[in-house]
Amino acid sequence: MIIGAGALEGIRVVEMGQLIAGPFCGQLLGDMGAEIVKLEPPETGDQMRHWGQGDKPSWWRVIARNKYSVGADLRSAEGQDLARDLIARADILIENFRPGTLEKWNLAPADLRAANPGLIIVRVSGYGQTGPYSTRAGFGGIGEAMGGWRGIVGYPDRAPARVGVSIGDTLAATYGCLGALAALHHRNQTGQGQIVDSALYEAVLQVMESTVSDYSVSGTKRQRTGSALPGIAPSNVYPCRDGEYLIGANQDGVFARLAAAMGRPELASDERYATHRARGARQEELDGLIGEWTKTLTIAELEARMIEAGVPAGRVYDAEDMMADPHFAARDALVKVDDAEFGEVTMQGVFPKLSDTPGSIRRPAPLAVGQDTADVLRRWLGREA
Secondary structure, eight states: OOOOOOOTTEEEEOOOOTTHHHHHHHHHHHHHEEEEEEEOTTTTTTGGGOSSSSSSOHHHHTTTTTOOOOETTTTTHHHHHHHHHHHHTSSSSEOOOOOOOOHHOOOOHHHHHHHHHOEEEEEEESSSSSSSSTTTTTOOHHHHHHHSSSSGOOTTOOOOOOOOOOHHHHHHHHHHHHHHHHHHHHHHHHHHOEEEEHHHHHHHHHTTTHHHHHHHHHHHOOOOOOTSTTOOOOOEEEETTTEEEEEEEHHHHHHHHHHHHHGGGGGGGGTTTTHHHHHHHTTHHHHHHHHHHHTTTTHHHHHHHHHHHHHEEEEEHHHHHHHHEEEHHTTSSEEEEEEETTTTEEEESSSSSSSSOOOOOOOOOOOSSTTTTTHHHHHHHHHSO
């Protein structure tokens, strides 16, 4: 993996958020080269230090990479003073507390910006900084539900399902990062910072495709459809002799290639399947027909045929599959990071890839709460801890 300074070299970020949304925004900015100083409660640290699965949770190693840990009790006058001093020298502040919390801690954004006019403040919250719901507590799952995501995930005869990762939090964090980069461009032109208001439910809403407009135009409400893409066929996970395989042949020309690979080229000209609308109307029937064919093959045999035919298709991976895949290795999609406790941790690399100023993992996650306090105070503030 290429280790360079990154496109955001020289940008200083104070991260005051906890759990997922704020810290993931910090992870993204840090991967791109920014220096991230994370303020943590001295006694407990961020709860993410203990999150993850297995007997050795490792999520912290990912979300806190490229960060420096400074202990600061933001509920105390001393911690607030330290935060103000650091923020006065920062380019970006990230926080994901309930609206009103910064003000309660004597860290009102208006005061912080008065002391540092170029400061960009990324505020991630459940419902945004304004509106009748703004002061409500909100976690990622709540944003997923309100934004429309949870209602369409799963099968129609079951309760809405969780997608398996904290997508509401990471989407809001990603939009917060996007907003920060746009605000940096504006500041380069004007010298003025601004506030980036990223709400969990709005970040989810933004990726909900045409769910609202379809209802607005025709009264159609998208429903839970399991693994199928409703009205878009064939596009599903199909059974093989030794597992499952995803095929997406939902285009006339691609479907013709799939039909030929099945030894059934006549399907492409059959009026029941020849057009996009016809296939969508007979989606379940077509999926059954394809599934009867795929279950006679192993995954490897089916994959070889799909590659040869030029049909978009792929295996349903888990972490073990990813770590064994040569394409992941060739693109540094997964990287190994030395760790003082675990020895080595494999984790996702840095994305997207920039040709001239690629991001990198320059330092592992801080193991001890506040371990970098003395270093940061010396470099940022010119004083001893």
